[in-house]
Amino acid sequence: MSRSGRVVLSIFFWAFVVYLFVPLVLMIVMGFKDSRFIGFPIRSVTFDWYLGVFADAEIMYTFFYSVVIAIASTVAAVIIGTWLAFLLNSWRFMGRAAIYGMMILPALIPGIISAIAFRIYARQLHIEPGMFAIIWAHAVHNVPFVTLVVMARLSTLPRSMGEAARDLGADPFVVLMRVTMPYLRPAIIGASIFCLLLSFDDFVRSFFLGSYQPTLPVLIFAKLRSGMSPEINAIATAALILTAILGIWAERSSRHLARESKS
Amino acid sequence: MTLQEPLVRIEGISKRFGKTVAVHEMHLEIAKGEFVTFLGPSGCGKSTTLRILGGFERPDTGRVLLGGEDITGQAPERRHINMVFQDYALFPHMTVAQNMAFGLELKGMGRAAIATRLKELMAFLEISDFGDRYPSQLSGGQRQRVALARALAPDPSLLLLDEPLGALDAKLRTQVQLELKSIQRRTHKTFFFVTHDQNEALTMSDRIVVMNGGRIEQDGTPEDLYFRPQSRFVAEFVGETNLLEGQVRGRDGEDILFDWCGVTLRGRAHADAVKPGDDVAASLRLERVGLYPTKPETANALQGTIAERVFLGSRTAIDVAVGEQGDRRLRAYADNETLAALPDAPIWLSWDSPSLSILNR
Numbered sequence: 001m002s003r004s005g006r007v008v009l010s011i012f013f014w015a016f017v018v019y020l021f022v023p024l025v026l027m028i029v030m031g032f033k034d035s036r037f038i039g040f041p042i043r044s045v046t047f048d049w050y051l052g053v054f055a056d057a058e059i060m061y062t063f064f065y066s067v068v069i070a071i072a073s074t075v076a077a078v079i080i081g082t083w084l085a086f087l088l089n090s091w092r093f094m095g096r097a098a099i100y101g102m103m104i105l106p107a108l109i110p111g112i113i114s115a116i117a118f119r120i121y122a123r124q125l126h127i128e129p130g131m132f133a134i135i136w137a138h139a140v141h142n143v144p145f146v147t148l149v150v151m152a153r154l155s156t157l158p159r160s161m162g163e164a165a166r167d168l169g170a171d172p173f174v175v176l177m178r179v180t181m182p183y184l185r186p187a188i189i190g191a192s193i194f195c196l197l198l199s200f201d202d203f204v205r206s207f208f209l210g211s212y213q214p215t216l217p218v219l220i221f222a223k224l225r226s227g228m229s230p231e232i233n234a235i236a237t238a239a240l241i242l243t244a245i246l247g248i249w250a251e252r253s254s255r256h257l258a259r260e261s262k263s
Numbered sequence: 264m265t266l267q268e269p270l271v272r273i274e275g276i277s278k279r280f281g282k283t284v285a286v287h288e289m290h291l292e293i294a295k296g297e298f299v300t301f302l303g304p305s306g307c308g309k310s311t312t313l314r315i316l317g318g319f320e321r322p323d324t325g326r327v328l329l330g331g332e333d334i335t336g337q338a339p340e341r342r343h344i345n346m347v348f349q350d351y352a353l354f355p356h357m358t359v360a361q362n363m364a365f366g367l368e369l370k371g372m373g374r375a376a377i378a379t380r381l382k383e384l385m386a387f388l389e390i391s392d393f394g395d396r397y398p399s400q401l402s403g404g405q406r407q408r409v410a411l412a413r414a415l416a417p418d419p420s421l422l423l424l425d426e427p428l429g430a431l432d433a434k435l436r437t438q439v440q441l442e443l444k445s446i447q448r449r450t451h452k453t454f455f456f457v458t459h460d461q462n463e464a465l466t467m468s469d470r471i472v473v474m475n476g477g478r479i480e481q482d483g484t485p486e487d488l489y490f491r492p493q494s495r496f497v498a499e500f501v502g503e504t505n506l507l508e509g510q511v512r513g514r515d516g517e518d519i520l521f522d523w524c525g526v527t528l529r530g531r532a533h534a535d536a537v538k539p540g541d542d543v544a545a546s547l548r549l550e551r552v553g554l555y556p557t558k559p560e561t562a563n564a565l566q567g568t569i570a571e572r573v574f575l576g577s578r579t580a581i582d583v584a585v586g587e588q589g590d591r592r593l594r595a596y597a598d599n600e601t602l603a604a605l606p607d608a609p610i611w612l613s614w615d616s617p618s619l620s621i622l623n624r
Contacts, residue, residue, distance in 0.1 A: 163319055164352035166339040168366030168417065178365075182356040 024240065031233035038228055049234040059219065059235060066216040069131060069206075070199040073138035077195050078188060080139070081146025088147070089154045107144035114141065115208040122209060130211040137205040142195040149194075153187035154180075193250035197243055268331055270295040270453050271316070271421060276325030278311050285311040286322070287477040293421075293455065298447050300456045302464040303474035304500070309457045312474075313423050316455065317346045329420060340369075345419040347427045351410035353398040359409050360385075360394040366417040380416060388412050388446070404435050411443075415450065424456045428463060440466045461501045465489065473497050481534075490548065493534035494623045498546035505547040505593050511621070513539045518562070518616045521545055524586040529562040530619030537621055544622045549580065551618035552595035555611040556604070562616045566609050567593065572602075583612055 030038050034046040053059050084103050088096060106114060118137045119129075127133050157180065165175045206215040214222060216239065223232055269292035278286040286308040293299050301309035314320040316327060318339035326335045334342055345366070354362050360381055367377045385391040388408050398406055407427060414422055424443075428436045444467045447454045458464055464471050465485045473480040473488060473496070481488060481497045492498035498506065509523035518529040519537065523545070530545050537543055558564055567585035570592065579602055582592045593612060597605075 158350055158352060160348040160350055160352035161354065163317075163339070164346070164348055164413075165354070165365070166319075167317060167344075167346045168413070169340045169369035170365075171338075171340055174369065179354055182354075185356070 027233050028237045028240075031230050031237050033230050036229055038230060038233070049230045050238070052231060053234045053238065062214060062216050062219045065131070065213060066200055069134050069138065069215060070196045073135045073142060073199045074192050074195040076135065076139035077142035077146050078192055081143045081191065082150050082184070082188060084143065084147045085150035085154055089151055103147050104144050106141050111202075111204040115204045118205060119208045128211070129209055130213070133209040134206050134215065137209050138195075138199040138202060141202075141205065142198055145194055145198070146188075146191040149187045149191040150184055153184050157183050189253065190250060193246060197247060200239075200243065269293055270297075270330060271455075272328040272331075273312075273316075274326045274328065276312075276315060276322035276327065278308075278315065278320060278322050284308075284477045286315070289325070289477075289479060291472065291479070291482070293453060295453055296451050298444065298454045298456065298467060298469045300458060300464040300468035300471045301474055302458060302461060302471050302500070303480075304459055307474040308477040309459075309474050310425060313346075313425055313455065313457050316421070317344060317423050318342050343417075343420040344423060345414040345417055345421075346423040346425065347407075347410045347414045349425045349427065349429060351398075351406050351427070351430075353406060353409060353413070355398055358395050358397055359390065359401070359412075362398070362409060363413045363416050366413065370417055384412050384416055387449075388415075403431055404439065407431060407439065411446070415452070419452070421453045421455060424454060426458050428458070428460075436463070437466075443467060465501070473500065475500075487533075490551075490618075490620075491531075491533040492546050492620050492622065495544050495546075498544075498620065498622055503549055503594075505549065505552075507545045507547060507619075509543070509545060511537045511539050511541045511543060519621050521619070521621060524591050526565060528619060529616035530621045531617050532621040534623055537623075546620045546622055547593070547614065547618060549594050549596050551614050552593065553613045554581075554595060554597055554601055554605060555613060556606050558611050559613045561613040563614050563619065565593070565612045567612060568609050569605075583610070585612070 029042070031049055032045045032047070033042045034044040034048070084099070088100055088103070109117075115137070118133070118140075122129065122133050122136075127136065161179055161183070162175050165179045166172075170178065201217065202215075203217040203221065207218050207221070210218060216235070220232055220235060223229075271291075271293040273289055273291040276286055276289050277284070289308075289312065301312060303309045311320060315322050318334070318337060318341075322335065326333055328334065329342065329344065354365065357365065363381050363384065364377050367380060372380070381394070382391075385394060388411065390405065390408050390412060393401060393405060393409065398409065401409065407430075410427065428439055428443075431439060440463055443454075447467075456464075456467065465488075468485055470483065471485055471488050472482045475496050481493045483491075488497055488501050492501065492504075495506070498504050507521075507523045507528075509521050509528075512520040512522050512527060514520065515529070517531060519532050521528045521530050521543075528545070553559070553561075558566070565585050567583040568589065569581050570584040571582035573580040573582075575596075578596050578598055580594060581597050581602070582594050585591050585593055595612065
């Protein structure tokens with residue numbers, strides 16, 4: 001490629017990076033502004049908004065409420081999703097295609113529609129809006145992601161691996177615990193983190209199925225309605241840093257695990 | 264177990280997959296300490312037989328006995344048989360030492376005893392330096408050794424090897440063949456080896472069972488198969504040979520008289536009797552054909568002219584045109600000196616009667 005071509009290409013690249021990151025950077029910067037009014041110029045800098053967020057019992061409670069929901073829904077989704085992956089991967093049976101289709105559906109339905117459907121169904125089942133309902137909806141929504149990731153990994157497990165374990169004296173349960181599950185570990189960890197982030201980030205389902213206690217995205221939304229303030233920037237920045245750390249760690253560790261277990 | 268009792272007895276096993284017959288009514292006995300190779304093209308049933316012995320397939324009919332005990336329905340984890348898989352099937356999340364210890368732990372062996380056994384075996388197979396490595400950090404040859412070590416660790420009565428050298432490059436393969444044979448000799452274990460590579464089979468085995476279409480074609484020593492093939496399939500599959508299509512004329516003592524290309528040749532049949540008038544093929548190994556400038560006094564002598572020479576380095580392969588019209592070809596090997604001494608005129612080809620194997624129909 002010619003020199004000028006490379007220059008043009010790198011200009012495009014950096015322009016795209018700016019386009020992607022300027023909103024985030026602005027959001028972070030505004031969290032430090034010593035004024036209620038968001039916008040330039042910034043005359044003085046303060047940590048008060050952040051301190052305020054960490055001192056605010058409501059925000060902190062909401063944060064942990066969201067975390068608990070994320071963890072519980074992830075545990076449920078991983079258990080059901082992995083089980084489904086085994087079922088769909090094991091043998092061809094009647095109705096396999098139907099189960100596969102139903103498994104994948106929650107990932108494809110628009111959030112607003114599934115949220116309304118959940119709300120209606122929850123009422124039918126006499127499930128009160130609140131924590132359990134949100135966990136339930138998040139878990140159902142996240143199952144397909146777990147199943148797809150685990151199935152992809154499971155399909156690369158050579159049949160001989162399980163046979164080798166049997167050959168060496170392992171009964172089917174020992175094969176599952178000592179060979180199959182460790183082999184699936186990178187996939188399960190990756191899927192779990194993805195589920196945690198999906199749940200933590202979810203607004204629509206949490207909004208429709210929640211009670212008076214909001215999740216973090218719902219709380220931010222509520223605060224937005226009473227006017228934008230740097231406090232929101234501070235909450236968002238804290239959440240951004242947390243999820244970014246989790247995401248990067250997941251990416252790196254799953255890459256490491258995948259490398260280790262490649263044979 | 265008495266001395267006469269074979270280690271493995273296969274009694275009439277058959278196995279079908281849908282409409283395909285993988286193994287048909289096979290009977291076989293394997294003695295303790297033998298290196299037996301199952302040789303055949305892919306789909307001949309050799310791997311299925313191996314998997315039946317390992318417990319991964321159940322035969323539709325027949326029984327498998329190990330040391331006199333019927334193990335036909337026994338789960339793989341309960342058999343004193345271990346297997347080296349074609350793709351090695353090492354556990355990727357375990358180190359070499361953990362892979363090797365896996366079978367021992369499941370046998371309920373104590374920590375100290377496992378450590379001793381691993382140390383001994385790793386020294387024996389020269390993999391002591393790899394104990395803490397993961398399979399992904401090993402080369403193909405090293406993985407192959409680890410797979411062998413893992414299968415040998417629980418001290419099985421019978422070791423099954425499913426084309427374990429297939430993934431290695433040609434040079435390494437020759438080296439590993441000799442090593443494997445030596446390991447088998449030093450451990451006094453019974454090896455049951457499956458391959459489609461005739462060189463591998465000839466190099467390593469005490470005994471070769473050639474399979475084709477789910478049936479045993481011939482069962483014998485490497486020399487038997489090579490020099491005394493019973494069927495056309497064996498003659499062609501093992502080594503290079505001249506196939507002569509002719510007719511049986513009759514018998515003269517041990518010799519069978521065989522008409523080919525206008526002359527009567529003398530050969531031997533190594534299996535079922537062939538009758539006069541049968542149209543059969545005969546196999547003549549290239550190195551059994553002698554080349555002479557004048558007619559020798561031997562059982563078989565044919566005149567011909569050299570049509571083609573292929574220089575192979577230490578020797579030359581020559582195609583000799585024979586027969587009334589000179590339209591048949593026989594291939595032979597010639598020393599470079601012998602070839603130089605031959606006249607630039609018709610030469611004589613000669614061989615003794617046991618060299619010409621009259622094959623089954």
